[in-house]
Amino acid sequence: MEKRLSRTEMLFSLGFIFMLVIAVGAFFYGVKIGSDQTEAKLVENTKHLSANKTSSVTAYQQQDLVSFYHTVFLPYREFQTSLFETIHKLSSQQLTDVSSALKELSGVAEQKYNEAEHASVPKSSPLLENAQLQLLKSLRMFSEAAQRGAGSAKDLSATDLMKALMKDAYYTQGVKFAVAGQLNYYDSMLKWSASVNPNIPDHYDVKAVLTIQQWKPLPLTVKNKLMADQLNARKELSPFYPQDLTARVDQFITSGQAANMKIKTVNAIVDLLISTEAVRSGDFSQSKAQLYAKELLPQLPFFFPEKE
Template sequence: MLVFAVGAFFYGVKIGSDKTEARLVENTKHLSGNKSGIAAAYQQQDLVSFYHTVFLPYREFQNEWFTVIHKLSANQLNDGSSALKELSSTAKQNYDDAEHAVVPKSSPLLESAQLQLLKSLKMFSEAAQRGAGSAKDMKAADLVKALVKDAYYLQAVKFAMGGQQDYYTAMLKWSASVNPNIPDNYEASAELSIQQWKSLPLTLKNKILADQLNARKSLMPFYPQDLTSRVDQFILSGQANAMKMKTVDAIVDLLVSTEAVRSGDFGDSKAQLYPKELLPQLPFFYPEKE
């Protein structure tokens, strides 16, 4: 029986995870600040600064995580333990970088996003370190299965998706401050129709799909805007109509389950689908300028 699969083991991991989170919250209380900020506080320069100092370090680690997991799955690593130890070290380094980022107290969603992404990096570091300790005694395929079931990993994904959701909600608030016709908050139901979706601005679509990814608690290599572009392409191509789909949720389920979304899909279709849409000047919205 795999060590990671033992019930008592997972109980111990959960307790350790709770203690780690408690220590992290205590160490980052200075990030919480005043939560009474208003939508106008979400300035473009705040979003840009957050991207470079917090979100990018997290995403760089996430990309490394997917690379190592892919190589483990394909049995392309001679020393899985060393690779996971290095991954744990990368998470710690990126945590240190993101921890020192200054986030304005007037933008509480960005503060929350920072805190959650820090927690995520901490949990990923723990999960990778634990995996490294078991790598020599397990086959690569079994190790990968164990890693994605580990309690630390599950907590890491939870915080990562929550942080991403807060960041995209902050973008929506920024867009509402620029264009009063855009709502600064929106909670889509599971029955959001395709017709309703078509009329929504891009920042709102991105926020809705960040919500969906958070609800699924699954780590994906793509950005919410990549999923947005694939949903819009699916609708425009007539595939949704041909399959008699009525809701956006049904389309997202299909695209995610069939792994039909790739990082970079938004950049490939941006000029065609969103030539005049309002977006903050963030690098992942303007790949041609990277």
């Protein structure tokens, strides 16, 4: 005969399930609260930085793009470099003290957060304002994810810890905010280029499917913005820049590979390049003279490296 649960056991089981649901809900609520607190703190702390700005100031000036690069985007990218280095060492089991390494990574995120938080971004350029907000939120989420990983390091193998970290809600939110902030920055560059050259559109709607024929005549700033769109849509956190992906797409087309493989859309090329890890940081610089000698670009360090 089956043993039926007593009333007490039934109540205990239901109570346990209820508490489990509450705990899971509280965790994800905590992630949202952490993100919202970061946003509220940023808005409050930067009110004085924009107080003297007037609406007559021209939006998306080159000096604003350069300032943003040095005060916000570069600190974020420096953290991202540390993130990828730590992940690589963790996955290849090169870390002797995983917990300490993850705590150090969390500290780097906080340090870069503090650097980028106090950067002055003009209110006349809302895309830059939002880019700053998104990148700050990503740094805060990554810091929390690293701390949580450090706490689990003693109980999990390196392989299991990697899987847990990649699935952690704080980590996935960090990726989401990071690629969104990057997209805002590249959209700002498109706004700038349109203000310099009236033949360049100040926006370009994302098409569900972008054909190679539609892609070819586009200005470089439009292409870069579209590649930032692609990375954002895929929630793809990458060591390369959107312009590196642009260069690899153009190389794939001009070399005849797309025609040989009968690929007709840019989306399919991007899928192939990312899945085969065929894009590297620096691909744009190597192709710039050949493919983009006459293209308009803002004077940003990753477009004009010192060795040039």
